[in-house]
Amino acid sequence: MLITDGTRVRHKITGDTGKVVKVINHEMVAVLTDDGAMEIPMYLDDLEKIENASTVKGKVVKGKTIPTPQTRIAPTTKPQYTILKSLGIQVGFETTASETSYYVHVFNDTQFDIVFECSLKKGDKTFLEHSGKLPSMSMENIGEMRRDALSDQPLLFLECREISTEGLSEVFTETIKIKPQQFFKKIRTAPFLDKEIYLYRMITSFQDKMSELKSEENLKDYTQRKIEEQEDAKQDVNYVQFDTHNLSEVIEFSNELDLHIEELDSNHRKLNNQQKLQIQLAAFDDYLEQAIRIGVDRVFIIHGVGKGRLKNDISQRLHDHPYVLKFVNEYHPSYGWGATEVFL
Numbered sequence: 247m248l249i250t251d252g253t254r255v256r257h258k259i260t261g262d263t264g265k266v267v268k269v270i271n272h273e274m275v276a277v278l279t280d281d282g283a284m285e286i287p288m289y290l291d292d293l294e295k296i297e298n299a300s301t302v303k304g305k306v307v308k309g310k311t312i313p314t315p316q317t318r319i320a321p322t323t324k325p326q327y328t329i330l331k332s333l334g335i336q337v338g339f340e341t342t343a344s345e346t347s348y349y350v351h352v353f354n355d356t357q358f359d360i361v362f363e364c365s366l367k368k369g370d371k372t373f374l375e376h377s378g379k380l381p382s383m384s385m386e387n388i389g390e391m392r393r394d395a396l397s398d399q400p401l402l403f404l405e406c407r408e409i410s411t412e413g414l415s416e417v418f419t420e421t422i423k424i425k426p427q428q429f430f431k432k433i434r435t436a437p438f439l440d441k442e443i444y445l446y447r448m449i450t451s452f453q454d455k456m457s458e459l460k461s462e463e464n465l466k467d468y469t470q471r472k473i474e475e476q477e478d479a480k481q482d483v484n485y486v487q488f489d490t491h492n493l494s495e496v497i498e499f500s501n502e503l504d505l506h507i508e509e510l511d512s513n514h515r516k517l518n519n520q521q522k523l524q525i526q527l528a529a530f531d532d533y534l535e536q537a538i539r540i541g542v543d544r545v546f547i548i549h550g551v552g553k554g555r556l557k558n559d560i561s562q563r564l565h566d567h568p569y570v571l572k573f574v575n576e577y578h579p580s581y582g583w584g585a586t587e588v589f590l
Contacts, residue, residue: 254296257288263296332356334450335406337364338436339391339429340443347392348444350374352404353385355437361414362406366391366424368398379409385438396426401565404448420448422572423565502546502585503533505556526556530563534588538569543590550584557586564588 253266255277264279270287277293278285332355339348354360363377373395376388391400402422408415432444505526507514514522530547537545549556557575564573564586571589578585 255288255293256296258292258294332450333437333447335360335362335404335448336436336445337402337404337448338439338443338445340436340439340441342390345393347390350388350391351385351436351439351443352376352380352388353437353445354380355383356408357382359409360406361409362404364388364405365403366395366400367403368395368400371398371400373400383438385436396424396429399423399425402446406449418449419576420572420574422446422448423570425568428571499536499540499542501542501544502548503530504548505530506548506550523556523559527559527563530560534563534567538590545588545590546585547588548581548585551582560586 254263255266256263262279264277264286266275267278267285268276270276274287274289275293276285277288333353334356336353336355338351338353340351341348350364350366352362352364359379359381361377361379363375365375366373367375373391374389378386378388380386400423402424403419404421405417405419407417429444432446433442434445435441436443436445507517507522507526510525510529511517511522517525526549533545533547547560549560551557561573561575564570569590573586573588575583575586577583
C-alpha cells in the first residue's frame with residue numbers, strides 16, 4: 247500500500263479513522279485520529295485507505311443525523327510517495343479509455359537509476375520496443391499494446407542495468423510469456439500511478455541478483471533460499487493444489503533435475519545423439535508434469551551448455567507450456583550458464 251502524508255485511513259477492526267502523519271518503519275505508521283485527535287502507531291496490515299473523503303460530521307435533528315458536506319483532500323501537483331517495501335523494476339499495463347488497448351509503463355521504485363530495454367514480441371512480430379534511462383523512484387510510459395495482442399501470448403522482455411557511483415552493473419534480464427488467463431489475475435496497485443493496473447514484477451532486487459552471482463552456495467540451497475524469499479510474492483505464481491495424502495511425494499521431490507545423459511542412462515555410451523536427446527526430453531517432460539501435479543512453484547533444469555540443442559528444445563517446450571509462468575537462464579556459480587530456472 248502506497249502511503250503519503252495526509253493519507254486518510256480506517257482501522258479495519260475498531261473502525262477508527264484518521265490520517266497518516268508519519269512513517270515509522272516498513273510495517274507501522276503514526277495516525278492522527280479524528281476522534282480525540284490522538285497520534286497512535288498502527289500496523290499497515292490493520293489499515294485500509296479511505297479514498298478521496300474526510301470524516302463526515304453532522305448534527306442530530308429529531309433522532310436523525312444530517313451530514314455536513316464532505317471535505318476532500320486536494321491532490322498535490324507532484325505526490326511524494328513513501329514506498330514501504332520496494333518491488334523493484336516492474337512493467338504495468340493500464341487499460342485505455344477505449345478499452346481496446348493498454349498503456350505500457352515501466353516502474354522503478356528502487357533507490358538506483360537504471361538504463362533499460364523493454365520489448366513485447368512473438369516470433370518475428372514486435373508489438374512494442376523501447377529503451378532509455380529511468381531515474382530512481384519514477385515511471386515511464388513506453389507505448390501501447392493492443393488488447394488483441396494477448397491472444398498471441400507475446401513474450402515480455404526486460405533488460406536493465408543499475409547505475410551507481412561505480413558505473414553500470416551487470417546486465418540483468420527477465421522474460422515472461424503473457425498468457426490471457428494469467429494476465430487478468432495480475433491486477434494490483436501500481437506505484438506512482440496509485441491505481442490498479444495489470445502489473446508484473448520483473449527484477450525485485452539488484453542486490454539479490456549480485457549476491458546470487460557471488461554466492462558459493464550449492465544449487466539446492468540456492469533454490470530453497472529463493473523459494474523462502476519469494477513467499478510474500480506468491481500471488482505472482484500460478485499455483486496448482488496438491489493432494490495432502492501425497493505429502494511424502496512432495497517432501498521427496500527435488501527442485502532440480504540433472505539432464506546430463508550419464509545421470510539418466512547407464513548405457514549412454516551405446517546411444518547416438520538423437521537417442522540421448524529423446525531420453526533427456528522424456529525425463530524433462532515427466533519431471534515437469536510431476537512438479538505441476540504436486541504444486542511446486544519453482545524448479546531448476548540442469549541441461550549443460552554444449553552445442554545448445556537440448557537447451558533450445560527445453561526452452562521451446564517451456565515457452566509453449568500453459569502452466570509455465572516464466573523461465574530464466576542466468577549465470578550461477580555452481581553451473582555457469584548450464585541451468586534454467588522455471589517458474590510454474
